[in-house]
Amino acid sequence: QSGDELALVQSLKRREIQLRAGETLIFEGQTDAPLFTLRSGWAFRYKTLSDGRRQILTFLLAGDFIGVQQKMGDAAAHGVQTLTDAQLCVFQRDALWELHRQSPAMGFNITWLTAHEESMVDDTLLSVGRRSAEERIATLLILLYKRAAATLRADEAGELGVPFPLTQQHIADGLGLSLVHTNKTLRKLEARGLHR
Numbered sequence: 001q002s003g004d005e006l007a008l009v010q011s012l013k014r015r016e017i018q019l020r021a022g023e024t025l026i027f028e029g030q031t032d033a034p035l036f037t038l039r040s041g042w043a044f045r046y047k048t049l050s051d052g053r054r055q056i057l058t059f060l061l062a063g064d065f066i067g068v069q070q071k072m073g074d075a076a077a078h079g080v081q082t083l084t085d086a087q088l089c090v091f092q093r094d095a096l097w098e099l100h101r102q103s104p105a106m107g108f109n110i111t112w113l114t115a116h117e118e119s120m121v122d123d124t125l126l127s128v129g130r131r132s133a134e135e136r137i138a139t140l141l142i143l144l145y146k147r148a149a150a151t152l153r154a155d156e157a158g159e160l161g162v163p164f165p166l167t168q169q170h171i172a173d174g175l176g177l178s179l180v181h182t183n184k185t186l187r188k189l190e191a192r193g194l195h196r
Contacts, residue, residue: 017087018085019041020085021082025066026076030076035065038063041085044080045057045066045079046081059144061151065110133185134188138194140171
């Protein structure tokens with residue numbers, strides 16, 4: 001990024017915040033949610049059914065934008081909760097307009113990132129709709145490993161793997177599986193040497 005682009009981003013940033021694991025960043029139906037970027041930590045976007053069941057839509061890692069899916073003035077169609085302690089940048093709600101107006105190249109990059117996230121949601125839908133439980137879990141583990149490794153320095157993601165804060169319940173909620181089926185499938189994959 002050029003100095004002008006960094007100055008623009010800084011001018012649009014309101015503040016930085018820190019949240020603990022398990023805190024809600026955006027509530028479902030919230031109308032005043034700002035935009036965020038996740039600087040460090042993990043989070044997830046979710047929807048809750050009337051009976052309390054939760055569907056995790058996407059897992060969020062450092063560098064991801066949060067709140068782009070919500071149109072200005074509309075209620076948030078999903079909630080966002082932290083999986084780990086997290087540090088976030090908070091931006092004014094109209095920051096996207098200003099970014100597109102003042103730096104079309106950066107605006108394009110944000111549009112591309114949002115489209116890329118949509119393609120990940122499409123892949124999750126494919127998993128839930130057509131893949132076996134083993135394929136669903138293996139695909140999720142590979143995708144999250146690659147994304148998490150990309151956020152680390154080269155010497156941090158070696159043979160030891162990457163930090164992986166998801167519980168089996170998170171995996172089940174993200175893939176439409178029961179907790180029991182998730183547990184059995186993870187054990188099968190581990191017995192084959194496909195993950196530790």
